[in-house]
Amino acid sequence: MLDTPIFLAQMKRNQWLTGSALRKISEKKLISLIAHARSSVPFYKKSLGGIPMRSIDDLQSLPILSKTDVRDNAGSFVSSSCSKRALHATYTSGSTGIQVPLFYSHAESAYGVAFETHHLTECGAGIFDLQVRIAHYESRPNLLQCLGVFRCRYLDVRADETETLLRLASLRPGILISYPSILLPLARINSSEGLNLRLKLALSGGETLTPMARNEISSSFSCPVFDRYGSMESSWVAWECKEGSLHIQEDMVVVEIVGQHGKNLPDGKVGTIVVTPLWRRAMPFIRYSLGDSGSFGPPCTCGRGLRTLRVARGRQDDILVLPSGKTRSARSINLMDDIPGMLSYQIIQEQPSLFVFRYVPSDGLGEKERKEVESRIRAGCLGEEIRVEFEEVPSIVRGRTGKIQTVVSKMKADSGKGV
Ligand SMILES: [Zn+2]
Numbered sequence: 001m002l003d004t005p006i007f008l009a010q011m012k013r014n015q016w017l018t019g020s021a022l023r024k025i026s027e028k029k030l031i032s033l034i035a036h037a038r039s040s041v042p043f044y045k046k047s048l049g050g051i052p053m054r055s056i057d058d059l060q061s062l063p064i065l066s067k068t069d070v071r072d073n074a075g076s077f078v079s080s081s082c083s084k085r086a087l088h089a090t091y092t093s094g095s096t097g098i099q100v101p102l103f104y105s106h107a108e109s110a111y112g113v114a115f116e117t118h119h120l121t122e123c124g125a126g127i128f129d130l131q132v133r134i135a136h137y138e139s140r141p142n143l144l145q146c147l148g149v150f151r152c153r154y155l156d157v158r159a160d161e162t163e164t165l166l167r168l169a170s171l172r173p174g175i176l177i178s179y180p181s182i183l184l185p186l187a188r189i190n191s192s193e194g195l196n197l198r199l200k201l202a203l204s205g206g207e208t209l210t211p212m213a214r215n216e217i218s219s220s221f222s223c224p225v226f227d228r229y230g231s232m233e234s235s236w237v238a239w240e241c242k243e244g245s246l247h248i249q250e251d252m253v254v255v256e257i258v259g260q261h262g263k264n265l266p267d268g269k270v271g272t273i274v275v276t277p278l279w280r281r282a283m284p285f286i287r288y289s290l291g292d293s294g295s296f297g298p299p300c301t302c303g304r305g306l307r308t309l310r311v312a313r314g315r316q317d318d319i320l321v322l323p324s325g326k327t328r329s330a331r332s333i334n335l336m337d338d339i340p341g342m343l344s345y346q347i348i349q350e351q352p353s354l355f356v357f358r359y360v361p362s363d364g365l366g367e368k369e370r371k372e373v374e375s376r377i378r379a380g381c382l383g384e385e386i387r388v389e390f391e392e393v394p395s396i397v398r399g400r401t402g403k404i405q406t407v408v409s410k411m412k413a414d415s416g417k418g419v
Helices: 003-014 019-040 042-047 056-061 067-072 110-122 161-171 180-192 211-221 367-380
Strands: 088-092 100-104 131-135 152-156 175-178 201-204 225-231 235-240 246-248 253-258 271-277 288-297 308-315 319-321 327-329 342-351 354-361 387-392 407-409
Touching (some): 019 056, 067 288, 110 201, 110 235, 152 161, 180 201, 201 211, 211 225, 225 246, 235 308, 319 407, 367 387
Parallel strands (some): 131 152, 131 175, 175 201, 342 407, 354 387
Antiparallel strands (some): 225 235, 271 288, 288 308, 319 327
């Protein structure tokens, strides 16, 4: 029961340490985690072999772990020091569609709660502010929440946006937490219907928050919007401070930016984001690739010693195959948030030269907006000859985790043919 306050106290204290003091903390935890994994986790007994681990720099000598490694060997990632019956289990698929089973102990589940509480309070939330979370799940209130501290209400991510907004208007929360693809349509309806719901702050995560979406959410709800970064496998990795920097929770997770051969890149260089959560012992993830690109940013003016992260737009999972056979990241055309007339959208590449633009209308798309959508998709396809069809839909089907996969390609990158 004390796991959350212990994590929280460490986060509050450590954030103001210097970079070198933070590095010492994470290095000590990392060396201990690797020793634990080597001695009790079958997968790492084999994969880490006798590679020496004396400092954080040695981490880059270890192999990178992918989603498929975990999916194909799930059972061999669980530490023999844990009783499997005492562990909780969940699955993640994410935008790759690759299901990764996750096992975690009760104590480990406290990390995510502590991280969020830390983030909210650093951004100005009060302990008695009501939080509303629009999500695909609902957690039971913990002891503090039963006493009215950090109260949280859950609304279903699949509900109709107008209904959700009316619920919000009656609940009057101070804090709203969801994906940007949920917050943005709510902001648009809030403005267009004149509901003028105001918030103390909004917390976004799980998908890319574009500057346009941030501005629109912020202006509609008259509140600041804070972003955070993570995945189901790693839990939260970084959070945005009031100065706008995404701070890595360095005392709890090691983040590396790696190049093609798995070696660390210098600060500022964009590479693949690889994480090692230091608190995850029941099923350790060592050098786990999240499939995103990013770089380390400069120190933040807020004075925290925690390093900053810049996440480049784009998961690496979605690959478009163009008519010429060239491949592109699907996110190269994921920039439609500012086009008026719709609440949400999804782009599906049905064939190399055919894209279907499905959208939920607000006012509807006029000729000018359709042309704009078409020209952006074409630009994302490097000007190749493609056709765009428009389809008005009542809602966009969300994935199992409640996220919208904005760009879906039905092509296989290796063949260029539809599947
Ligand atoms: Zn900062």
